[in-house]
Amino acid sequence: MFFVSHYNLYEVAAATLVVVVRLREQFAGDAAMLARADVMELAARAVLAAFEGVDTRPATEAVAHRDAVRDNDVRAIDRLLSLHMLSAVHAATAGAAARLHKLLFGDGLDFLKASFNIESSRIREVLAMLDDQPEAVGLLGLAPYVEQLRTSQAQFEAEMDARGALRAGRPQQIASLRRPLHRALRATLLMLEEQGNTTDVKYVLEPLTRLVRTGSPATPTTPATPAT
Incomplete structure (x- = not known):
């Protein structure tokens, strides 16, 4: 089971953007899947912007x-x-x-x-x-x-x-964006489960399977639906 909290949030967001690109490649004619890709992209970009968006240089x-x-x-x-x-x-x-x-x-x-x-x-x-x-x-x-x-x-x-x-304030802002990304991934993975464990699905999810769990070595596996 894939838990966003088990991984570095920045790395999950970056991997999610790659998943989005592959999702659009493999399911170009699937309106529902493309809509999920849009939601995932918004959630992932919000996380990345939070990491990079607090500019402390003027304060320094x-x-x-x-x-x-x-x-x-x-x-x-x-x-x-x-x-x-x-x-x-x-x-x-x-x-x-x-x-x-x-x-x-x-x-x-x-x-x-x-x-x-x-x-x-x-x-x-x-x-x-x-x-x-x-x-x-x-x-x-x-x-x-x-x-x-x-x-x-x-x-x-x-x-x-x-x-x-x-x-x-930066960690609090970033933490608040974890759950929207989790929900976006969960909804997409539920839809992908319906496709079966096909080559296309494995290709789409491969960026997530390569993530290393925080604090422990990871064994790459196809992500299952995130738990709530």
Whole structure:
């Protein structure tokens, strides 16, 4: 018995399109069979479109943009602290800047090249440390830069969540199309059973018999009617 759920859904849909072509070849004068072929084609193409139709590239580009913005905001704080440390104009605040710089960036800025999750964790730590140093932040004029970093980090996380939602929605969309394909195959196989186990029927169904069952080796057999 042929169960769609036992096979990779994308491969079933692709094989179904080949079955449709062969069905039209072998039963060109059978209106009922051609109608079944049309239904199968629609169901199979819907599955393939679902696999390919969720384009996450714009969301990925948005994530990359927000990552670059937060990187620049971190560097702005680093450079402002360096300015206080290096310029004689800021001699009075050089000590406070040096202490805060060591606290925040004593290990350098390599975390900006780390994975998104690691960088996010590190930026949240930086923000927490800045929140714990309100006097130094005020003395060094960092407040607007801290808020800018807080905003850019929040925007980055929002874009990551949006991209995750797109990706999460794809399996649900695809799963909802499994049953229509199953029904289309079942109805067609019922009609083919009435033709008997002829050479034409074997030829039509051969793309399905070559499918490999998910999680176990398959023994190619002529598909029987899918169970409900």
